[in-house]
Amino acid sequence: MANMYSRIRASSSLIKRFKHRATTTGNPLLWQSRILARSFTTTEGHRPTIVHKRSLDILHDPWFNRGTAFSMTERDRLDLRGLLPPNVMSSEQQIERFMVDLKRLEVHARDGPSDPNALAKWRILNRCMTEMRMYYKVLIANIEEYAPIVYTPTVGLVCQNYSGLFRRPRGMYFSAEDRGEMMSMVYNWPADQVDMIVVTDGSRILGLGDLGVQGIGIAIGKLDLYVLPVMIDVGTNNEKLINDPLYLGLQKHRLDGDEYLDVIDEFMEAVFTGGPIDSNTFYVKSLKIFKANGHLSCYSSYRNTYRMFNDDVQGTAGVAIAGLLGAVRAQGRPMIDFPKQKIVVAGAGRKVKEIHRQGLKEGSSLVEVVQQVKPDVLLGLSAVGGCSQRAECTPEEAFSILGDNIIFASGSPFKDVDLGNGHIGHCNQGNNMYLFPGIGLGTLLAGSRIISDGMLQAAAECLAAYMTEEEVLKGIIYPSISSIRDITKRVAAAVVKEAIEEDLAEGYREMDARELRKLNQEEISEYVKNNMWSPEYPTLVYKKD
Numbered sequence: 001m002a003n004m005y006s007r008i009r010a011s012s013s014l015i016k017r018f019k020h021r022a023t024t025t026g027n028p029l030l031w032q033s034r035i036l037a038r039s040f041t042t043t044e045g046h047r048p049t050i051v052h053k054r055s056l057d058i059l060h061d062p063w064f065n066r067g068t069a070f071s072m073t074e075r076d077r078l079d080l081r082g083l084l085p086p087n088v089m090s091s092e093q094q095i096e097r098f099m100v101d102l103k104r105l106e107v108h109a110r111d112g113p114s115d116p117n118a119l120a121k122w123r124i125l126n127r128c129m130t131e132m133r134m135y136y137k138v139l140i141a142n143i144e145e146y147a148p149i150v151y152t153p154t155v156g157l158v159c160q161n162y163s164g165l166f167r168r169p170r171g172m173y174f175s176a177e178d179r180g181e182m183m184s185m186v187y188n189w190p191a192d193q194v195d196m197i198v199v200t201d202g203s204r205i206l207g208l209g210d211l212g213v214q215g216i217g218i219a220i221g222k223l224d225l226y227v228l229p230v231m232i233d234v235g236t237n238n239e240k241l242i243n244d245p246l247y248l249g250l251q252k253h254r255l256d257g258d259e260y261l262d263v264i265d266e267f268m269e270a271v272f273t274g275g276p277i278d279s280n281t282f283y284v285k286s287l288k289i290f291k292a293n294g295h296l297s298c299y300s301s302y303r304n305t306y307r308m309f310n311d312d313v314q315g316t317a318g319v320a321i322a323g324l325l326g327a328v329r330a331q332g333r334p335m336i337d338f339p340k341q342k343i344v345v346a347g348a349g350r351k352v353k354e355i356h357r358q359g360l361k362e363g364s365s366l367v368e369v370v371q372q373v374k375p376d377v378l379l380g381l382s383a384v385g386g387c388s389q390r391a392e393c394t395p396e397e398a399f400s401i402l403g404d405n406i407i408f409a410s411g412s413p414f415k416d417v418d419l420g421n422g423h424i425g426h427c428n429q430g431n432n433m434y435l436f437p438g439i440g441l442g443t444l445l446a447g448s449r450i451i452s453d454g455m456l457q458a459a460a461e462c463l464a465a466y467m468t469e470e471e472v473l474k475g476i477i478y479p480s481i482s483s484i485r486d487i488t489k490r491v492a493a494a495v496v497k498e499a500i501e502e503d504l505a506e507g508y509r510e511m512d513a514r515e516l517r518k519l520n521q522e523e524i525s526e527y528v529k530n531n532m533w534s535p536e537y538p539t540l541v542y543k544k545d
Contacts, residue, residue, distance in 0.1 A: 047538075047539075048538070048539045048540070048541040049064075049538040049539065049540055049541070050541055050542075050543050051064060051078075051540050051541070051542055051543070052542070052543060052544065052545045053542075054078040054079045054080075054542045055078065055079040055080065055083065056083065058078050058080065058540070059080070059083065059084075062130050062131060062132045063132050063133075064540060065130060065131050065132075066091075066131055066133065066134065066537050067084065067089075067094065067131050067134065068084055068085055068087060068088060068089040068094065069088070069089055069090065069091055069094055069134075069537060070084060070088070071088055072088060074539070074540060077540075077541065077542060078540060078542055091134070091137055091537065094134055094137075095134075095137060095138055095141055098124075098128060098134070098138055099138075099142070101124055102121055102124055102125075118148075118149060118153075118154040118157060119154065119157055119158070119161065119165075121146075121149045121154075122149050122150070122154055122157075122158055122165075123165070125138070125139075125146065125149060125150060126167075132535070133535040133536070133537060134535075135535075136535035137535045140485070140534075140535065143481055143482055143484055143485075144480060144481045144482040147413075147433070147481045147484070148413050151431075151433060152411060152412050152413070152431055152433075153412045153413065155217055155218055155220075156205070156208055158217040158220075159205050159208065159211050159214050159215055159216075159217035159218055160208060160211065160214065161214075162211075162213075162214035162216065162217045162248070163214060163244070163246050163247050163248045164246065166248060170216075170220055170229060171216055171219060171220060171228060171229030171230055171231065172185070172188070172189060172228065172229075172230050172231070173213070173216070173230075173231045173233060174230065174231070174232050174233070174263075174267050174270075175232070175233035175234070175249075175250055176233065176234045176235060176250060176255055176259075176263055177250065179262070179263060179266060180266075182266050182267055182269075182270035183266075183269070183270045185270065186270050186271060189228065191228075194227055194228050195227050195444055196227045196228065196440050196444065197227070197228045197229075197230050197271060198219040198228070198229050198230065198311075199219065199229075199230040199231075199232060199267075200215045200216065200218055200219050200230075200231060200232070201215070201231075201232045201233075201234055202214065202215025202216070202231065202232075202233070202236065202249075203215070203254070204312070205217075205218050209238065210236050210237050210238045210241075210254070211236070211238065211241070212233065212235070212236030212238055212241050212247070212249045212250075213231055213233045213236070213247075213248050213249025213250070214241070214247075214248070214249070215231065216229055216230075216231035219231065230271075232263065232264070232267055233249045233250050234250070234254050234255040234260055234263055235249075235250045235252045235253050235254040235255055236249060236250070236251075236253070236254060237253055237254050268302060268306065272306055303450060303451065304450060305450075306450070307443055307448065307449070307450060307451060308451065309439060309451045309456070311432055311436050314451075314456050315432040315435055315436045315439070316411075316432055317456075317460075318435045318439075318456050318457075318459055318460040318463075319430045319431065319432055319434055319435055319460070319463070319478075320379065320430060321457075321460040321464070322430075322434070322435075322460045322461070322463035322464040322477075322478075323409050323428065323430045323464075323477050323478060324338060324341065324343075324377060325338055325460070325461065325464035326407075326464050326467055326472050326477030326478070327341075327376075327377065327407050327477055328341065329464075329467075329469070329472045329477075330407055330472045330473060330475060330477065332473075335461075335464065335465075341376040341377055342373055342374070342375045342376050342377070343375055343376065343377040343378075343379060344366075344369055344370060344373055344375040344377070344378050344379070345379045345381055346366050346378065346379065346380050346381060346382050346392075347380065347381035347382030380392040380393055391410060391412065393410075394414065395408045395410070395414045395415075395416075395417050395425060395427040396417055398425075399417050399419060399425040404419045404423050404425055406425075406475075407426075407428070407475045407477060408425065408426070408427055408428060408475075409427075409428035409429070409430040409477065409478065410427065410428070410429065410430065411429070411430055411431055411432075412429070412431075413427075413429045413431075413481075414427040414429075415427065425475075426474060426475045426476050428475075428476065428477050428478045429478055429481070430478055431478075431481075433481075433484065434463050434478065434479070434484070434487055434491075435459050435460070435463060435491060437484075437488040437491075437492075438459060438462075438487065438488040438489070438490070438491025438492040438494075438495060439451065439455070439456065439459050439491065439492075439495055441488060441492040441495075441528065441531075441532070442455070442459070442491065442492035442493065442494065442495025442496045442499070442528070443455070443495060443499070444508060445492065445496055445508045445511075445527065445528060445531055446495065446496040446499035446500065446504070446505040446506075446507075446508065446516065447505055447506040447507045447508045447513070447516075448495075448499040448504040448505055448506070449504050449506060450504065452498075452499075452502055452504060454498050454501075454502055455495045455498045455499055455502070455504075457498075458494040458495055458497065458498035459491045459494055459495055461494070462490055462491050462493075462494035463478075463487065463491060464477075466479050466483075466487060466490065467479060485532070488532070489525065489528050489529055489532060490525070492528045493521070493524045493525045493527075493528045496516070496524050496527070496528065497521065497524055500516055500517055500519075505517075508531075511527065
């Protein structure tokens with residue numbers, strides 16, 4: 001994903017300008033590879049990155065600090081000799097040392113994985129944020145193992161305990177006390193460019209309810225795939241937090257009605273039109289959720305004005321649709337048969353008007369509904385329960401009651417169930433992380449004016465088509481988390497393609513709308529791949545301001 005700091009982007013921007021010129025010079029991909037080979041000037045394979053700090057200032061900058069991986073030449077050049085242990089380690093050795101520390105927790109855990117153990121791992125991973133590239137290297141190399149630590153389900157524990165876990169600030173906080181100041185506050189963020197924002201008001205976090213300012217943990221969790229986490233603190237209705245002397249947020253009840261909307265309006269105007277924001281910067285907002293009561297109409301007006309989407313509503317729906325399409329494939333039917341599926345939604349809310357058409361009565365129990373409708377799909381959206389240990393239905397319960405001829409999916413990760421006789425009940429994780437990074441990246445690279453329903457549908461269909469026929473026939477409808485970067489690339493390419501087809505794409509940096517329209521499917525995929533950020537160590541060269 002695009003880099004946070006403009007100064008780091010200098011070399012990639014130069015390469016893209018060469019690539020743009022290459023479109024008129026034979027095969028652009030072949031020409032680009034020649035340019036890459038000639039333009040790099042260091043033995044590490046990177047153009048130097050100019051920095052305006054050295055010595056301890058470099059070590060205290062998480063984006064440039066690489067700890068023991070600084071070569072002796074760089075230590076001399078940046079005045080670091082003597083400030084680090086003498087042994088120069090490769091990034092592979094650093095990862096190994098880091099992993100040993102994490103594995104030590106598992107050795108000492110008497111009862112296997114537990115909440116304290118998960119939080120301890122989160123703390124260790126969080127300490128690694130002093131070396132940002134190292135942190136992302138660890139995640140990429142071990143994403144299947146540590147996605148549950150940095151995101152669902154451990155992020156729920158982090159949010160619940162965030163006031164006690166807080167050590168250093170991450171992200172930005174806009175509160176009801178900042179009304180009238182938000183336009184100037186955006187200047188306080190140190191980066192020259194911000195590509196994406198994940199914003200929450202903390203009112204509904206992973207089925208755990210109102211966590212107030214502590215909800216920023218969910219935005220930080222998404223930061224590992226986005227850029228800037230933001231907390232909008234308009235108070236909390238959680239009495240426990242209001243009365244907690246250690247709580248970090250506003251200890252007053254939530255704003256509602258026009259007062260609430262005034263804060264949101266000011267925030268939206270500040271981050272979209274104010275501050276030191278580059279005009280080519282694009283934002284994607286994950287509104288998690290701006291109070292469900294009466295504010296969805298407000299969100300609808302926002303999404304037709306700004307580049308944004310609501311991950312709780314549209315991201316969850318997209319992942320659910322992808323899973324449902326996969327379930328249709330598992331029945332041996334084409335995905336176009338999806339409308340023929342009978343779906344019962346437990347917790348559909350007051351908006352559903354199909355009850356009387358199906359001959360059902362208001363107040364019917366879930367069992368009565370299932371017995372009468374005989375659905376193909378049961379969606380649990382009641383918000384009774386929550387993540388992991390508070391789940392509405394566990395895989396063991398589902399398989400023990402219904403047998404092995406079912407497909408089970410949950411937002412949180414669960415282990416597969418041994419059904420005996422060599423049969424395995426696969427527990428699919430229908431997590432939003434399969435879609436929101438690709439939707440964000442695709443929107444950014446397309447320069448789409450808005451995020452349309454068609455773009456979201458293209459993302460969902462791309463995810464549904466990712467699984468092989470052999471996998472879906474086994475009941476596996478979502479891919480392994482280890483494939484997340486490849487999934488993100490494909491989803492982003494699908495989003496870019498749809499934005500082009502809907503004439504919403506305005507281009508990104510050197511790739512303008514006209515050039516975008518010339519790309520075929522393979523070239524779109526290559527364009528996305530070339531713009532996905534990788535945590536490589538650049539060569540640093542000091543230069544005075």
